[in-house]
Amino acid sequence: MDFKNVFDEVVKTIKDYATTFFKQNKDDVVNEAKTVLNAHKEDIKRWINLVSEGKLTQDDMNDLVGGRIDLDKMEALKLKGMSKGKVDRIKAFLIDTVVTTIFKLIPS
Amino acid sequence: MKVDRRIAVMCIFLLVLIAGAGCRALEPIGPSQDTKVKETAVNLKVEASNLMAKATEPYSQHQAEAEKFQSDMDKAYEYAASIPKNQDTAQQWAIMKDPNGRLMGGFLKRWKEKSTLSATYIQEKQRQIAEGFDLIIQLEASKPKQ
Numbered sequence: 001m002d003f004k005n006v007f008d009e010v011v012k013t014i015k016d017y018a019t020t021f022f023k024q025n026k027d028d029v030v031n032e033a034k035t036v037l038n039a040h041k042e043d044i045k046r047w048i049n050l051v052s053e054g055k056l057t058q059d060d061m062n063d064l065v066g067g068r069i070d071l072d073k074m075e076a077l078k079l080k081g082m083s084k085g086k087v088d089r090i091k092a093f094l095i096d097t098v099v100t101t102i103f104k105l106i107p108s
Numbered sequence: 109m110k111v112d113r114r115i116a117v118m119c120i121f122l123l124v125l126i127a128g129a130g131c132r133a134l135e136p137i138g139p140s141q142d143t144k145v146k147e148t149a150v151n152l153k154v155e156a157s158n159l160m161a162k163a164t165e166p167y168s169q170h171q172a173e174a175e176k177f178q179s180d181m182d183k184a185y186e187y188a189a190s191i192p193k194n195q196d197t198a199q200q201w202a203i204m205k206d207p208n209g210r211l212m213g214g215f216l217k218r219w220k221e222k223s224t225l226s227a228t229y230i231q232e233k234q235r236q237i238a239e240g241f242d243l244i245i246q247l248e249a250s251k252p253k254q
Contacts, residue, residue: 046232047232050228050232055226055228056226056228056229056232057226057229060226060228060229060232063210063214063218063229063233064210064229064232064233064236066209066210066214067210067211067214067233067236068236069210070203070209070210070211070240071211071236071239071240071243073203074200074203074204074240074243074244075243077196077197077199077200077203077243077247078196078200078243078246078247078250080196081138081196081197081247081250081251082246082247082250084138084193084196085138085250085251085252087138088138088251088252089252092252105116106116
């Protein structure tokens with residue numbers, strides 16, 4: 001068992017699932033699954049080896065994959081929050097520019 | 109550059125008008141950086157790794173420590189949730205502490221249910237938990253300073 005076998009098998013299963021439940025967005029679902037698998041390729045490869053060596057159980061693997069999904073949710077929240085921070089910095093810059101301009105235009 | 113006084117007054121009037129009209133839009137949409145949130149996440153990241161390393165031993169031997177850790181995460185969540193416009197950070201804490209999830213809260217629950225956990229699993233889980241705390245720290249660090 002290697003990463004490619006797992007990748008192909010998961011993609012096949014997702015394709016069947018998406019065909020049944022997401023007819024309109026089937027390709028998006030499959031592409032998203034491929035992106036997620038590729039993004040966590042190193043983790044999955046390591047876990048495959050540990051399962052093969054008998055060091056991780058199916059239950060452990062289930063928990064680790066679930067943990068990876070939870071981390072992806074946290075990452076999404078980080079990116080969402082960071083974009084708000086950027087907008088706030090632009091707003092702060094705008095306020096600062098308005099105030100500076102007003103004072104610059106007042107003849108001393 | 110010298111500007112005629114009348115033009116200057118008109119410009120000021122216009123700028124104040126624009127600033128006034130945009131006042132609501134200029135309200136920050138996110139919170140400022142909170143040192144307490146960041147410090148808590150840094151401390152709990154270290155404590156989590158140390159506590160997890162003990163999970164090869166029976167949960168009953170470390171129950172008090174595990175329960176205190178869960179309580180510390182609950183407090184961190186409550187604090188983050190009490191800050192206005194801070195829902196992204198609060199949600200991150202909620203995921204981290206959830207006993208039915210797959211991060212630290214879930215780890216503690218699993219340890220309690222199984223009594224001991226394997227060293228290999230713990231090592232893999234430590235990576236994930238550290239990454240989770242890093243995500244909280246990174247979001248906090250990215251917020252504008254007060």
